[in-house]
Amino acid sequence: MIFSKACEYGIRASIYIALQSLDGKRANLKDISSEIESPEAFTAKILQMLVKGNIIESVKGAWGGFEIDKKRMNRIRLLDIVGAIDGKFNDKTCVLGLKECSHKHPCPVHDKYKYIKSDLLSMMQNTSLYEMSQSIHEGLTCLKF
Numbered sequence: 001m002i003f004s005k006a007c008e009y010g011i012r013a014s015i016y017i018a019l020q021s022l023d024g025k026r027a028n029l030k031d032i033s034s035e036i037e038s039p040e041a042f043t044a045k046i047l048q049m050l051v052k053g054n055i056i057e058s059v060k061g062a063w064g065g066f067e068i069d070k071k072r073m074n075r076i077r078l079l080d081i082v083g084a085i086d087g088k089f090n091d092k093t094c095v096l097g098l099k100e101c102s103h104k105h106p107c108p109v110h111d112k113y114k115y116i117k118s119d120l121l122s123m124m125q126n127t128s129l130y131e132m133s134q135s136i137h138e139g140l141t142c143l144k145f
Helices: 005-022 029-036 040-052 078-086 110-125 129-137
Strands: 057-059 065-067
Touching: 005 029, 005 040, 005 065, 005 078, 005 129, 029 040, 029 065, 040 057, 040 078, 078 110, 078 129
Parallel strands: none
Antiparallel strands: 057 065
């Protein structure tokens, strides 16, 4: 597991909301929770973090719900979603949780994992919410089985 459970749900919720927004719809808490298979109370907290992180928008009222501006979807990166939930991704953090881990004082997996962290950061910087949503819309990927 690379991301926290909350972050995994946040990514899935963002994608689901983006799909609904592309169809001109707003998603409600109950549908989002069901679609990402997360308890409603936990989903509500995650959605609050995504709103605060400027990933999604919350619209109040009878026709309210959650949405994402279609024009912004291509600018929202996976790294932005991760940052809104788990905080800034730090590629300097030791995979084993050691306080001091560097090329001078490496942990047992430092030299192997540094390339993975670099690739992970690059992937998150270069993957847009629109791209993730489109792959589902085209039937190439899925959010649940």
